[in-house]
Amino acid sequence: MSDTEPGAAADPATRVFMDNRELLFSIVYNMLGSVADTDDVLQETWLGWASRYRQPDTEPIENPRGYLVRIGVNQALARQAAVRRRRETYVGPWLPEPLATGDDTADRGAGSELVSMALLVVLESLSPLERAVFVLHDVFGYSYAEIAGTLARRPATIRQLGHRAREHVQARPPGSVRTRTFSGT
Numbered sequence: 235m236s237d238t239e240p241g242a243a244a245d246p247a248t249r250v251f252m253d254n255r256e257l258l259f260s261i262v263y264n265m266l267g268s269v270a271d272t273d274d275v276l277q278e279t280w281l282g283w284a285s286r287y288r289q290p291d292t293e294p295i296e297n298p299r300g301y302l303v304r305i306g307v308n309q310a311l312a313r314q315a316a317v318r319r320r321r322e323t324y325v326g327p328w329l330p331e332p333l334a335t336g337d338d339t340a341d342r343g344a345g346s347e348l349v350s351m352a353l354l355v356v357l358e359s360l361s362p363l364e365r366a367v368f369v370l371h372d373v374f375g376y377s378y379a380e381i382a383g384t385l386a387r388r389p390a391t392i393r394q395l396g397h398r399a400r401e402h403v404q405a406r407p408p409g410s411v412r413t414r415t416f417s418g419t
Contacts, residue, residue, distance in 0.1 A: 247287040250298045251280055257299070257374075258306045264369040265310040265362075267354040271317065275309045282309070303376075304384040307366050314362045360399050367392055368399035 258279060263272040282305045286292065295301045357365050366385065370376040371392075378396065382389040 247284050250287075251283055251302065254299050254302045258302060261303065261369060261374060262306050262310045264354075264357065264373060265307070265365055266314060266317070267358065268317075271313055272310075275306060275313050278309045279306045300380070300384065303370075307370070307384055311362050311366060314365075318362075356403055360402055363387075364395050364399035364402065367395040368403070371396050372400070 255276065258276055259272060262275045262279075263269065266272055266275065279302060283302055286301075287295065357368065360368060363385070367381055370381045370384070371378065376384075378389050378392045381387075382392045385392065387395075
């Protein structure tokens with residue numbers, strides 16, 4: 235639903251979702267690397283949020299942003315598992331879909347696209363949970379306790395996943411992203 239549709243501004247569920255949509259898009263896109271999959275996950279997140287928000291006899295949600303992030307991350311993890319199963323039958327290399335931004339100049343656009351592509355290729359080497367923890371903690375600054383609540387895991391487990399993810403990212407040899415991205419290996 236867009237802000238131009240009648241009733242969009244008056245509907246509190248829509249307003250809360252739209253206020254957090256950019257954050258959700260960033261988190262989910264960094265996990266999945268595909269705009270189409272991200273849009274699908276955001277749609278599923280919206281449906282889960284709207285149905286929960288509009289249930290008449292439920293407790294109000296104290297932290298809507300946290301609740302939306304939790305739904306989005308869990309939906310992204312499920313989508314990621316489905317994508318991995320589909321990719322197992324694909325023979326060629328998988329490369330993440332570059333994210334086009336409208337405000338980059340031509341020079342900055344080429345550099346930022348390369349950095350975005352490199353980050354997504356590196357993140358592809360992580361397990362789904364490692365990727366979720368890395369993106370939420372190292373990119374968006376969520377605490378391990380917040381991530382533990384979101385992923386329904388113990389904080390110690392989340393810290394270990396974050397440690398492993400950083401080790402994988404740092405262990406990647408310099409130039410390996412460029413080799414994989416441009417030569418197709």
